[in-house]
Amino acid sequence: MEEKIVIPKEKFEFAATQDVTHDKSLQTKPRSSLHDAFSRFCKNKGSVAGAIIIVILVLFALITPYCTQYSVAYQDSYFTTTLPKSHLFENTSFWDGCEEKQYGATSFLYYYAMGQETGHNAVKNQEYTTTYKDGTLLYTFRLDSYQRNGMIYKNFSREEYESLQQYQTEYQRQVIYPMVPVKNRPAAQQNTNDANYYFKTSGSNKTKIETDENGNVIPVYATTTVKGESDNGYHSLRIEGEDGFLNEDGETVWYSYARRTSSGVECRINYYEYYIYNHTQILKDGITEPYFVFGTTGSGQDILTCLSSGARFSFLFAIAVAVVNLVVGAIYGAIEGYYGGKIDLVMERISDILSAVPTMIIITLLKLHMGGSSQILVLFISFFLTGWIGMASSTRMQFYRFKNQEYVLAARTLGAKDRRVIWKHIFPNAIGTLITGCALIIPSMIYSETSLSYLGIINLSTGNITSVGTLIAAGQSALTTAPFITMFPSVFLILLMLSFNLFGNGLRDAFNPTLRGTEG
Amino acid sequence: MYMFKYVMKRLGLMIMTFAVIMVMCFVLIKLLPIVVPVVQGQDAMITYRQLEARGYICNLVIEGTGSSQHVVGFDYVPIMQQLGIYLMRIFRYGDFGVGVALPEYRNQPVWDVFLEKLPPTILINIYSTIIGVPIGLGLGIFAALKKNKWEDQVINVIVILLISLPSMVLGLVIQYVFCFRLGWFPLTMDSGYDYFSWSMFRSMLPAVFSLCLGSIAGYTRFTRAELSEVLTGDYMLLARTKGLTRGQATIRHALRNSMVPIFPSILSEFVAVLSGSLIIEAMFSIPGVGGLYLDSITYQDYDFFMLLSGFYTLVGLAAGIVVDISYGFIDPRIRMGAK
Numbered sequence: 001m002e003e004k005i006v007i008p009k010e011k012f013e014f015a016a017t018q019d020v021t022h023d024k025s026l027q028t029k030p031r032s033s034l035h036d037a038f039s040r041f042c043k044n045k046g047s048v049a050g051a052i053i054i055v056i057l058v059l060f061a062l063i064t065p066y067c068t069q070y071s072v073a074y075q076d077s078y079f080t081t082t083l084p085k086s087h088l089f090e091n092t093s094f095w096d097g098c099e100e101k102q103y104g105a106t107s108f109l110y111y112y113a114m115g116q117e118t119g120h121n122a123v124k125n126q127e128y129t130t131t132y133k134d135g136t137l138l139y140t141f142r143l144d145s146y147q148r149n150g151m152i153y154k155n156f157s158r159e160e161y162e163s164l165q166q167y168q169t170e171y172q173r174q175v176i177y178p179m180v181p182v183k184n185r186p187a188a189q190q191n192t193n194d195a196n197y198y199f200k201t202s203g204s205n206k207t208k209i210e211t212d213e214n215g216n217v218i219p220v221y222a223t224t225t226v227k228g229e230s231d232n233g234y235h236s237l238r239i240e241g242e243d244g245f246l247n248e249d250g251e252t253v254w255y256s257y258a259r260r261t262s263s264g265v266e267c268r269i270n271y272y273e274y275y276i277y278n279h280t281q282i283l284k285d286g287i288t289e290p291y292f293v294f295g296t297t298g299s300g301q302d303i304l305t306c307l308s309s310g311a312r313f314s315f316l317f318a319i320a321v322a323v324v325n326l327v328v329g330a331i332y333g334a335i336e337g338y339y340g341g342k343i344d345l346v347m348e349r350i351s352d353i354l355s356a357v358p359t360m361i362i363i364t365l366l367k368l369h370m371g372g373s374s375q376i377l378v379l380f381i382s383f384f385l386t387g388w389i390g391m392a393s394s395t396r397m398q399f400y401r402f403k404n405q406e407y408v409l410a411a412r413t414l415g416a417k418d419r420r421v422i423w424k425h426i427f428p429n430a431i432g433t434l435i436t437g438c439a440l441i442i443p444s445m446i447y448s449e450t451s452l453s454y455l456g457i458i459n460l461s462t463g464n465i466t467s468v469g470t471l472i473a474a475g476q477s478a479l480t481t482a483p484f485i486t487m488f489p490s491v492f493l494i495l496l497m498l499s500f501n502l503f504g505n506g507l508r509d510a511f512n513p514t515l516r517g518t519e520g
Numbered sequence: 521m522y523m524f525k526y527v528m529k530r531l532g533l534m535i536m537t538f539a540v541i542m543v544m545c546f547v548l549i550k551l552l553p554i555v556v557p558v559v560q561g562q563d564a565m566i567t568y569r570q571l572e573a574r575g576y577i578c579n580l581v582i583e584g585t586g587s588s589q590h591v592v593g594f595d596y597v598p599i600m601q602q603l604g605i606y607l608m609r610i611f612r613y614g615d616f617g618v619g620v621a622l623p624e625y626r627n628q629p630v631w632d633v634f635l636e637k638l639p640p641t642i643l644i645n646i647y648s649t650i651i652g653v654p655i656g657l658g659l660g661i662f663a664a665l666k667k668n669k670w671e672d673q674v675i676n677v678i679v680i681l682l683i684s685l686p687s688m689v690l691g692l693v694i695q696y697v698f699c700f701r702l703g704w705f706p707l708t709m710d711s712g713y714d715y716f717s718w719s720m721f722r723s724m725l726p727a728v729f730s731l732c733l734g735s736i737a738g739y740t741r742f743t744r745a746e747l748s749e750v751l752t753g754d755y756m757l758l759a760r761t762k763g764l765t766r767g768q769a770t771i772r773h774a775l776r777n778s779m780v781p782i783f784p785s786i787l788s789e790f791v792a793v794l795s796g797s798l799i800i801e802a803m804f805s806i807p808g809v810g811g812l813y814l815d816s817i818t819y820q821d822y823d824f825f826m827l828l829s830g831f832y833t834l835v836g837l838a839a840g841i842v843v844d845i846s847y848g849f850i851d852p853r854i855r856m857g858a859k
Contacts, residue, residue, distance in 0.1 A: 356537050356837050357544075360798070361829045364817050365548045447686055451799050454688060455814060472688065476803070479692065480700050480707075490689040498684035 037432065040510040047506020053499035057492070061315050064308035069287045072309050072464045076290075076300040078152070078271050081482040083145040084295040084303075097292075098124045098142035102131075108139035109209045113199055113217045114150040117177065118270050122147040146290055149271040151177060151195035157264040164267075167277055175273040178221035178255035179266075195268045223253040294488045298478050303471070303488055310468040311492060313460070317376070318445040321383045322438050328384070329391025330434060334422050336392065337399025344396075355389045359448065362386060363457060375458050376465075383445060394437055398430035432511030439507050443500035450493060468493060527845055534837050538830075545829050546606065550576075550599045555621045555820045558590075565589050566627055570618050575605035606826075617823025622815055630823045633812065634831070639715055641808035644727050644797065649790050652732035653739060657782070660743025665770070667748050675740065682737035691730040691803045699726055708805040727804040731797055735789050742785055746778040753777075780850050784843040791839035 041047055085097030093100075103111075108128070115121035121144060128141035156164065168175055180198050199217035200210040212218055258265035272290065279287035294303035336347045363382040370378050402408065403426060411425050446468075452458040453469030460467040468489045475485030554571065558564045568591045571577045581593040597605075609615040616634075619625035625633045663675040682690075699707045710723040750756070751774050759769040801810035809828065816824035 353537050353540050356833065356840075357541050358829075358832045358836055360813075361545065361832065364825070364829075365545065367817075368552055368820065369548065450686070451688055455798060455802055457814070457817060469688075472692070476692065479696055483696055486692055486696075490692055493686050493689055494684065497686055498681070501680065501684045 037510040041506050044506040044509060046502045047510075050499040050502030050506065053495055054503055057311065057496055057499065058315060061308055061311035065305065065312060068293075068302065068305045068308070069291075070302035070305045071285075072301070072306055072461075072466050074285075074287075074302060074305070076275070076296070078149045078300070079146070079275070079290050079292070079296055080300040081145070081298055081478060081485070082290070082292050082296040082300075083482075084293060084484055084488075085146065085291065086293055087291070093142060096124070096142075097146050097295075098144045100140065101143045102138050102140045105137055105139070106209055108141065109211070109217060110196060111141075111143060111148065111150075113209075114147065114196060116217070117198060117219070118150075118174070120147045120150075120270060120272050122150060147272060151198070151268050152271050152274075153193055153195045153266055154269055154274070155261060155264055155266050156258075161258060161265050161267065163281075164277065167281055173273055173276075175269050175277055176257050177268050177270060178223075178257055179259050179268050180220060181222045182259075184220045198268075222256040222259075224256045295482075295484050297471070297474050297485050298482070299474070303485060306466045306471050307468065307489055307492060309464065310466045310471060310489070313465055314446045314449060314468060317380070317449065318442045321380060321387060321445055322442055324384055325387040325391050325441065326434060326438055329388035330395050330427070330430070332388065333392035333395025333430075334399060334427060337396035338403055338418070338422050338426070340400075340403075351389045351392060354385065357386070359383075359386050360457070363452065367458070375460055375462075379449060379452070379458055379460075383448070387441065387445070390441065391434060391437055394433050395427075395430050398433060399426055402426045402429050436504060436508045436511055439500065440504040443497050443504075446496060447493070523848060526848055530841050530844055534841050538833060538837055541833050542826075542830055543603070546603055546826060547599055549822050549825060550596075550602055552820070552822070554596075554822070556591075557621055557623075557819075564591065567618075567620055568594070570627060571620065574609070574617065576602055616827045619821055619824060621819040621821040622824060623819070624815075625821075625824075630827050633824075634809070634827055637807060637809050637812045640709070640724075640806050641794065641797065641801065641810065643715055644724055644731065644800075644806065644808070645790060645793050647721075647724065647728040648732035648735065648793065649786070651728060652735045653786055655732075656736040656739025657743050659736070660740040661747060661775070663740065663744040664747035664751060667744075667751075672744075675744075679737045679741050682733055683741070685734070687730055687734055688799050688803070690733055691727075691800055694726050694730050695803065698729075709807070711807065724806075727797075727800050727806055730800050730803075731793060735793065738789065739782075739786070743778065743782055746781055747774060750774045750778045780847075783850060784846040787846055788839045788843045791835055791842060794835045 083097045083099055084095055086095045089095040108123075111122040112126065112128070115123055115126050124142035124144050128139050131138050131140065164175060167173075177198070180195070184200070185192055186194070186197050186201055198219055198221065200220050202208050202210050210218055258267050260266075276289050279285055292302050292304065294307065296302055297306070332347065332351070336344045359382060362385055363378065366378045366382050367375070399422075408421060408425055411421055416425070449458075449460075449467065450469035450472070453460050453467040454473045455469075456473065458467075459470070461470045471489045472486055472493075475482070475487075475489070478485055554577065556564050556567050556571075565582075568577070568580060572580055572594075575597055577594045578597055579595040580591055582589055583592050584590055596602075606617070609617075614631065615629065616631045617629075619628050619630055619633065659675055663672045666672045695707060699705045705726045706723045708723070709727065710720050712720070714720055751770070753774075756769060756774060759773050760766070764772070797808070798810040798813070800806070801808045802814065805811075809831065812824065813828040813832070815821075816828060
């Protein structure tokens with residue numbers, strides 16, 4: 001007989017409520033693959049340094065054009081190959097706009113006298129040392145490239161002359177200096193119109209500089225016995241309050257500050273002061289004084305402005321091309337890789353042929369055909385024509401790798417359309433390689449743009465646009481005399497290439513750790 | 521036999537690509553008007569007659585008589601017909617056309633001018649390879665053997681620097697420091713045709729250095745990567761186990777195997793540099809093909825342009841194919857068909 005076991009209902013308990021068997025929820029934060037890549041990237045010191053340099057270069061390119069007082073179109077025919085100068089280093093012998101020179105007495109006196117007359121010292125601080133070399137006395141001094149122009153002769157109309165005089169009185173700055181009589185000017189062809197000869201010269205060509213017993217030059221200014229105002233203001237005072245002086249005959253004479261010409265007056269002006277006057281009073285273009293942090297080119301352009309504008313153009317251009325390449329390349333490569341077969345074969349042939357044409361030839365043909373339109377467009381199209389192929393082939397490779405995997409099959413079984421499989425399931429796998437490709441393509445594009453404009457195949461320097469390559473090409477002709485013109489753009493290029501290389505390598509390692517070390 | 525088929529297939533593909541590119545070039549360039557500048561002391565009539573005889577233009581309208589003859593108008597022959605004539609002249613007479621617009625080479629056969637310009641370009645390449653390959657390989661081997669020691673780190677830094685240094689800047693630095701400041705070399709290459717004299721060689725050296733420093737860095741990086749990978753292989757362990765010294769194992773087993781990918785890269789580098797030295801040629805005024813190409817663009821001389829475009833395209837294609845084929849020859853495992 002069976003005994004009926006009766007268990008009261010209360011004795012039943014839910015097992016699950018007593019001992020908890022389910023998994024603990026994750027305590028750590030979820031990490032996306034991008035996050036992962038980022039943290040791997042940050043571990044690579046070289047790449048981080050590269051990224052920082054890139055940021056600095058980009059900021060330089062974006063901000064500097066708005067900070068300088070000059071524009072790319074600015075040119076000055078006197079301040080050419082002016083040396084770099086920074087106010088911070090003014091009192092040192094580095095970056096002060098001066099260069100060390102060693103000259104004989106004639107050349108030295110020529111520059112030394114400039115400072116004596118005007119106080120604008122062409123010889124820095126009027127300091128010099130002398131040495132004897134092979135029996136001749138040589139003067140070593142620092143020649144200020146901002147003051148070496150000294151005086152120039154310039155023609156003015158009456159109105160211009162009067163407003164210049166007003167400026168002098170108002171600001172107490174002397175621009176016009178006493179004239180030198182034509183008969184006292186040097187006779188040698190190259191010196192006749194050199195306004196810096198205000199002193200007595202002798203010799204057959206009047207090029208030997210005469211000095212008094214103290215070694216100072218002897219001024220030979222033009223004077224007049226008629227006080228300025230009575231002669232229609234031609235001989236006005238340089239600074240208010242000059243009262244003339246007595247000459248040997250006991251007459252009161254005044255310096256004459258202008259010479260009548262057919263159209264107005266000819267004056268002897270200090271170019272440095274005149275430059276300030278011209279830009280602040282007449283042109284009003286925001287330039288307060290000649291001050292070139294990176295110096296000027298042989299045609300008188302400000303290197304800092306040109307370089308930063310060129311860099312800005314290069315960056316914007318390279319990024320624009322890279323984006324277009326990325327989009328086109330990704331779509332093309334995705335179609336190739338996903339569908340494969342005949343479509344792939346035909347599309348591969350097309351990109352093969354395109355990639356075999358040297359970029360140079362494409363650019364030349366485009367340039368010859370589109371001669372009238374802008375060179376930037378030519379460059380853009382030709383970079384695009386050759387640039388997207390790399391993107392396409394790396395996308396294609398990624399598609400071949402992933403399209404036969406199980407998860408793709410699963411997605412397709414669930415009814416995903418081609419478009420969804422391509423963009424949602426396979427394409428994200430290719431993003432890492434594509435970003436790396438982009439990072440590596442930008443410097444190479446900037447470099448090709450630079451070399452093309454260096455070679456003169458593409459001339460981008462029109463209006464307010466210039467290129468780093470044009471700058472280098474312009475500097476190369478003066479490499480021996482003014483190496484700084486090429487130095488600044490070259491340093492920019494080196495930093496750019498170096499930082500992008502470091503950055504790109506780090507990016508590649510971060511996105512694809514298995515590749516680490518295979519390419520150094 | 522498999523290899524033969526493989527080579528033939530690659531060559532066929534290459535020729536096809538080349539033909540398509542050249543036809544496109546020809547059509548595009550012939551769509552442009554012909555430029556015949558009238559230069560003092562040169563008779564434009566001769567050039568026009570040349571072009572007419574060559575079948576590029578027809579129906580010349582001539583005004584004036586005797587020495588004051590000048591062309592006021594002409595018609596272009598249809599482009600496909602021009603192409604046919606162009607190809608026929610090339611294959612029958614080896615005639616690639618005459619200079620039209622380049623003042624220096626007016627009415628001269630472009631092929632002769634091209635041959636005259638070729639030696640400096642090739643010589644500079646050869647010198648740069650001769651200097652670059654041993655140094656690059658040596659440094660790479662050294663770095664791989666001393667992997668992760670300080671020697672390796674130093675070499676790595678130098679390599680990264682040299683690779684990042686654009687050849688333009690490198691050329692400028694060399695020109696400024698060695699040619700101008702130190703005065704070891706002349707600033708530009710000597711003129712003349714005596715390519716094997718000492719002074720000519722010396723004047724070529726700055727350009728050679730500018731070219732080879734970049735490739736030295738490339739070789740070093742590549743060799744180091746390849747060799748250090750091979751050195752970790754299991755058969756290296758076996759070689760050591762069976763009693764070879766480290767040097768023996770490295771030279772007999774590791775080096776030979778690492779050469780498989782390195783050798784083709786040397787070949788392709790050599791070919792690729794041929795087309796990549798435009799900047800260096802311009803910088804050191806080397807009377808080479810690069811300068812001629814740039815001139816042909818500036819003066820719009822189409823026969824020169826066609827020939828040189830063909831040259832550069834061919835060089836580029838050859839660089840690719842040389843690698844593929846030599847891979848196949850050196851390493852029997854690598855075959856295009858054996859996927």
